[in-house]
Every structure is written in C-alpha cells, then in structure tokens.
Amino acid sequence: MLYYWVKQVHVWSVALSFTLFLLRGAWVLAGHQLPHGLVLRSLPHVIDTVLLTSALWLTTIIQQYPFQQSWLTTKVLLLLLYIVLGNVALRRARSQAGRVLAFTAACGVFLFIYSVARLHHPLGALLLVPG
DSSP: OHHHHHHHHHHHHHHHHHHHHHHHHHHHHTTOOOOOSHHHHHHHHHHHHHHHHHHHHHHHHHTOOBTTBHHHHHHHHHHHHHHHHHHIIIIIOSSHHHHHHHHHHHHHHHHHHHHHHHHTSTTGGGGGSOO
C-alpha cells in the first residue's frame, strides 16, 4: 500500500516538474526572461525535492538501487544530463539556437528517461526499434 502512494507522488512530481520545465522553456524561447518572483523561483526546487525524495523512498521500498540495477543507473546518469541540458536551455546558452538545441535535447532525454522507467531496461524505447 505504501509503495502505491509513494509511486503516485513520484509520478505526479515527474509530471509537474516536466510541465513546469516545458512552460519555463517556452517562456525563454519566446524571448522573455524567467520570472523572478519568489513562487516561480522556488516552485521548481520544491517539486524536484519531492521528486527526489520519493525516488529515494521508492528505491528503498523495492530494494533496487542505482549502480546495482542497470536501468536505475541509466536513469540517474540521464537525469544528470537532463539537468545540465535544462540549465543550458534556460540560463546558460548564449544564443537562441543554443537554447532551442539544449531545450529540444533535454526534452528528448526526459522522454528516454521515461521509457527506461516504464520498461525497467537501460535501453528504454530502443528496445522497441526493430532489427
């Protein structure tokens, strides 16, 4: 029963985090600066803290850990790449083309992380490619 609720918190946190990233990315790509209000500056950190906490709790419940399970290792490594690409897209890129490229790559990495999580396999969606 606990697993179910922790997983629900995790899944909803993932959805909220990515939705907020999409909104912030659209804002930046439209040429606006990110809002500097306390709520919009703090909300991503709050959501991501809940997301990470629920992820750690889930690994404890199911007793599967990164660097022991290849699919979880893949998720963690791809998460780091997603964070870097998201940071480039929202803050660090020096050109519009760089922001678009980083944002698109971050979205692709997120979708691949999702496929790894759903299939519990490090190849994720690549398993579905014929050949």
